[in-house]
Amino acid sequence: MSAPIEFYFDFSSPYSYLASEQIEPLGARYGRVVDYRPVLLGATFKVSGLQPLVDVPLKGEYSKRDFDRSARFAAVPFVLPQPFPIATVGAARAYLWLKDSDPQRATAFLHAAFRAYFVRGRNLSENPVLMDVLRQVGVDPEPALQAIQQPAIKEQLRAQVDAAVARGVFGAPFLFVDGEPFWGHDRLPQIERWLATGPF
Amino acid sequence: MSAPIEFYFDFSSPYSYLASEQIEPLGARYGRVVDYRPVLLGATFKVSGLQPLVDVPLKGEYSKRDFDRSARFAAVPFVLPQPFPIATVGAARAYLWLKDSDPQRATAFLHAAFRAYFVRGRNLSENPVLMDVLRQVGVDPEPALQAIQQPAIKEQLRAQVDAAVARGVFGAPFLFVDGEPFWGHDRLPQIERWLATGPF
Numbered sequence: 001m002s003a004p005i006e007f008y009f010d011f012s013s014p015y016s017y018l019a020s021e022q023i024e025p026l027g028a029r030y031g032r033v034v035d036y037r038p039v040l041l042g043a044t045f046k047v048s049g050l051q052p053l054v055d056v057p058l059k060g061e062y063s064k065r066d067f068d069r070s071a072r073f074a075a076v077p078f079v080l081p082q083p084f085p086i087a088t089v090g091a092a093r094a095y096l097w098l099k100d101s102d103p104q105r106a107t108a109f110l111h112a113a114f115r116a117y118f119v120r121g122r123n124l125s126e127n128p129v130l131m132d133v134l135r136q137v138g139v140d141p142e143p144a145l146q147a148i149q150q151p152a153i154k155e156q157l158r159a160q161v162d163a164a165v166a167r168g169v170f171g172a173p174f175l176f177v178d179g180e181p182f183w184g185h186d187r188l189p190q191i192e193r194w195l196a197t198g199p200f
Numbered sequence: 201m202s203a204p205i206e207f208y209f210d211f212s213s214p215y216s217y218l219a220s221e222q223i224e225p226l227g228a229r230y231g232r233v234v235d236y237r238p239v240l241l242g243a244t245f246k247v248s249g250l251q252p253l254v255d256v257p258l259k260g261e262y263s264k265r266d267f268d269r270s271a272r273f274a275a276v277p278f279v280l281p282q283p284f285p286i287a288t289v290g291a292a293r294a295y296l297w298l299k300d301s302d303p304q305r306a307t308a309f310l311h312a313a314f315r316a317y318f319v320r321g322r323n324l325s326e327n328p329v330l331m332d333v334l335r336q337v338g339v340d341p342e343p344a345l346q347a348i349q350q351p352a353i354k355e356q357l358r359a360q361v362d363a364a365v366a367r368g369v370f371g372a373p374f375l376f377v378d379g380e381p382f383w384g385h386d387r388l389p390q391i392e393r394w395l396a397t398g399p400f
Contacts, residue, residue, distance in 0.1 A: 048257050058247060073389075073400065183266070189273075200272055
């Protein structure tokens with residue numbers, strides 16, 4: 001088994017969601033597992049000077065069309081939620097907290113959370129929604145919600161986001177394969193080539 | 201013959217160059233010709249608030265790597281030129297001037313100009329280079345250079361750039377197929393699907 005595919009994501013990123021629906025089967029075809037790592041786009045924007053896609057004149061309107069079309073192209077169910085984007089720090093902490101004790105359940109939570117927001121339009125920044133998603137993957141939501149209020153998990157997420165930025169992560173999804181950086185859902189074809197042939 | 205593929209480009213855009221090497225054969229497979237239309241990214245940046253890719257912290261460094269890798273992925277020769285980016289208003293005017301009288305030669309000029317800059321590293325913003333490229337496609341460079349100093353051609357380019365922005369063009373390459381907007385070299389697979397199946 002070769003090194004895992006490192007997959008940086010934000011729960012509010014449509015292209016992260018699309019890629020999350022495709023990367024595991026893609027990796028599996030080449031004997032790779034996926035190591036999901038949360039980032040917060042708000043933090044990367046501070047470093048890059050970028051702003052949320054939908055706030056950019058002209059590009060924002062195009063992006064909404066491209067989210068939908070890219071989802072249809074990938075045959076992944078998608079409905080742009082309202083509100084969009086949302087704060088994802090709570091969901092990111094919950095993912096991280098789960099990952100420490102039960103990585104497989106953390107991955108189930110990741111997919112359930114993405115789908116709650118981008119398929120059913122449920123606002124993941126609200127605690128009741130987050131609790132529903134936790135329940136859905138068999139996690140007792142009360143202790144989970146208490147855990148993610150603790151300084152330790154807050155600091156852990158902050159440190160991981162800082163480490164991601166230090167590594168050059170400026171957006172999401174942002175993937176590393178054997179140390180090679182790939183930004184965007186639309187780089188999956190290049191990732192597949194890399195997995196198949198090695199460096200090209 | 202269905203409607204042409206409208207292809208907005210800037211001579212200083214690596215992804216425009218990559219797409220320009222692929223779009224004609226792609227279109228031809230589906231009975232489409234390509235209508236190339238110059239824009240000036242400086243003008244679109246003013247509206248969108250965006251800035252040159254390589255100036256964005258983190259993203260700039262990644263982009264240089266991605267230009268090279270995307271070129272190899274597409275099997276298109278590419279060497280990031282120095283200086284980069286450059287002013288392309290002269291080349292854009294020359295393209296437009298040629299297109300009015302001899303569209304086929306204009307397309308030959310477009311490819312020769314892109315390759316001069318992105319394969320051989322020749323600075324297309326310098327008149328002697330522009331003249332070489334014009335000569336290369338059989339155009340007497342002296343009258344061409346005089347023509348592109350005339351107010352008429354300057355105004356024509358300005359009007360076309362304004363029209364592009366009014367249509368939502370915020371970057372390059374930016375393509376329309378049957379009115380559907382596609383931004384970026386990495387949308388060629390979606391364009392191919394559209395050409396093959398119609399709206400999806």
